[in-house]
C-alpha cells in the first residue's frame with residue numbers, strides 16, 4: 001500500500017516576515033518526543049536520492065547525462081536517515097549534469113557561488129556594500145575578488161558532495177525540480193544545523209528555508225495531476 005502523502009503547505013512565515021534563522025528559530029520545533037518529523041514526501045526524497053552513489057568534486061564525470069542533482073554539505077544531517085547520510089541542501093537540474101556540476105562545484109559559475117560567496121563574506125566581516133556588490137553586481141562587471149572566489153571553491157570542494165537521479169525528459173525535470181525544492185524547503189524536519197553557513201547568506205530565502213536555493217522554496221508549484229502522479233512514481237511512492 002502506498003504511504004499516505006501529506007503535502008506541506010507554506011507556514012505563515014513563508015508569506016514573509018521571518019528573518020534570520022528561519023525555520024530553526026521560530027517556525028518549527030522538534031516534536032515532544034525529541035525527534036524532528038519529516039514529511040512523508042521528504043522521507044521518500046531522501047530515501048530515493050540516498051540510494052544513489054555519493055560523488056565528490058573529483059568524481060562528477062560519473063553523473064548521468066540528463067537529470068537532477070542534489071547537494072549535501074558536511075555538518076548537515078537528516079535525523080531520520082532512512083539510509084541517507086545527510087540533509088539535502090540544494091537541488092538543481094541540467095541536460096548535461098557533469099558539465100553543470102563542474103560549473104557548480106569545480107569552476108564556480110552558478111548561483112550557488114552568489115549565495116555561498118555572500119555568506120563567506122558576511123562570515124568574514126565584509127561590509128554590507130561589498131556583500132551587495134558580490135550578490136548584485138550593478139555595473140555588469142561582477143565584483144569577484146580572487147580571494148573570495150578561491151575561498152568559495154575551497155569551501156564547496158571540501159564540504160559538498162552530490163547525488164544524482166536521471167530524468168531524460170526535459171519538461172519533467174523542470175516540473176520535478178520545482179516540486180522537490182518546495183517539499184524540501186517546507187519540510188518541518190529539515191532543519192539547518194546551528195553552524196550552517198547559509199544562516200549568513202544575503203538572500204533571505206536561503207536563510208529562511210535552509211536550502212542553497214531561492215526559487216520555488218515557498219511557491220507551491222501545483223503540478224498537474226498527471227505530473228504529480230509521475231513525480232510520486234519517480235520517488236517510488238506509487
Ligand SMILES: [Zn+2]
Nearest residue numbers: 038042187190
Ligand atoms: Zn525533511
